[in-house]
Amino acid sequence: MDGSSNRNSDPNPAHIILIPFMAQGHMIPMVDVARLLASSGALVTFITTPVNAARIRPSIDSIENSQLPVRFVQLPFRSADVGLPAGCENVDLISSPDLFKPFMKALSLFGEQVKLYLTATNPTADCIIFDSMNSWVGAVAESLNIPHIIFHGPSCFYILCAHLLKKHQVLKRIDDDYKLFKVPELPEPVEVMKAQVMSLKDRPEWEKESEEIYKTEKSACGVVMNTFEELEKSSLDKFRKEIGKKVWPIGPLSLANKDSDGKAMRGKASSIDTVLLLSWLDSKAPNSVMFVSFGSLSRNPISQLVQIGQGLESASSSQLSFIWVVNEADKSEEVENWLLEFEERTKGRVMVIRGWAPQAMILGHVAVGGFMTHCGWNSTLEAIAAGVVMATWPRFGDQFVNERLVVDVLRIGVTVGAKVPTLFVDEMSEKALVKGE
Incomplete structure (x- = not known):
């Protein structure tokens, strides 16, 4: 014990x-x-x-x-x-x-x-x-x-x-x-x-x-x-x-997590300094940041990461910024090298978090106005509790049905357009790929 x-x-x-x-x-x-x-x-x-x-x-x-x-x-x-x-x-x-x-x-x-x-x-x-x-x-x-x-x-x-x-x-x-x-x-x-x-x-x-x-x-x-x-x-x-x-x-x-420390520690230890993260968020205007995260299980191949990166890079500006959680960084030298170049090009506009992010804390910040999510129910409820609208990108399990609840029933989100379930990186076919545009 x-x-x-x-x-x-x-x-x-x-x-x-x-x-x-x-x-x-x-x-x-x-x-x-x-x-x-x-x-x-x-x-x-x-x-x-x-x-x-x-x-x-x-x-x-x-x-x-x-x-x-x-x-x-x-x-x-x-x-x-x-x-x-x-x-x-x-x-x-x-x-x-x-x-x-x-x-x-x-x-x-x-x-x-x-x-x-x-x-x-x-x-x-x-x-x-x-x-x-x-x-x-x-x-x-x-x-x-x-x-x-x-x-x-x-x-x-x-x-x-x-x-x-x-x-x-x-x-x-x-x-x-x-x-x-x-x-x-x-x-x-x-x-x-x-x-x-x-x-x-x-x-x-x-x-x-x-x-x-x-x-x-x-x-x-x-x-x-x-x-x-x-x-x-x-x-x-x-x-x-x-x-x-x-x-x-x-x-x-x-x-159940009332204070900022409780929100920051929900799940696992954060992979980023929360003081640095909050400072970055505090520098942004209300509702000007989109949070992008696909949960603890989903993994993207390099081809999909590049498409996501291209989409964020073309959309990011002085008015619109992104926090992007990338769980794949520790799996591949190719991914890490590409991320370093991406970060250099989008410095100040896109913050990349490698690993576990203090999600509840991020969603509760006034600067965050949108959430691109895999529609896991924990994530969906955290967004609802924080009053943040969603762009839905389900991967497997209950997530496609949760998307229907968010988009069709509650009408608090819009779909990215993913149709094909994927869990493991090697399962992601060309048909499952969502393009940057």
């Missing part, structure tokens, strides 16, 4: 276990859940692994310094037992598609460690809140007679969409991956393509894992979601009727 916290004034607080899925976009909101529950009087135990604990170390330190009753527990992740590279304990460390199944196998083995811990922990757990991708938690919780609640990180609009597609077996009847169709029974009907909504769970080779996830969803006491009633009322009402369970919308979870 790493770290401890003072207990609150209640001599017998509820003890709630949190088990996030090991992907940065899933862990970030679960840390916020820990903060909110502890602030409300619960004793919280957050279970993770050594690599993932190191990644969220700034958030752990912040919570421990605040004396909130949160315990961060690190249990071993058996990467080597399933053929994964040492330290491969997070989805964004998976280097190729064929490692996803071994990663999910390692997660189920992690469940054995969790069960041993929960059997011995004191005080005993009153409830487990777990990410829906951790389907193994249901069996562990039932074997120990602990009530369990699912945490859905994506939008309710997406979760409802996926539920209705499975309910009506829509994807099995569609042969053309890029033909638009309407999702049946959605309160606000939108058109999507099969390629854009087909997740791993929908593929035949993932049928066993998919059924385990749906079985666990049925056994759960209820659902916690990172959204709020005023944003997705019709979707929440419909989803409650569909599943017949309690649904608690507790978002936007990013707002």
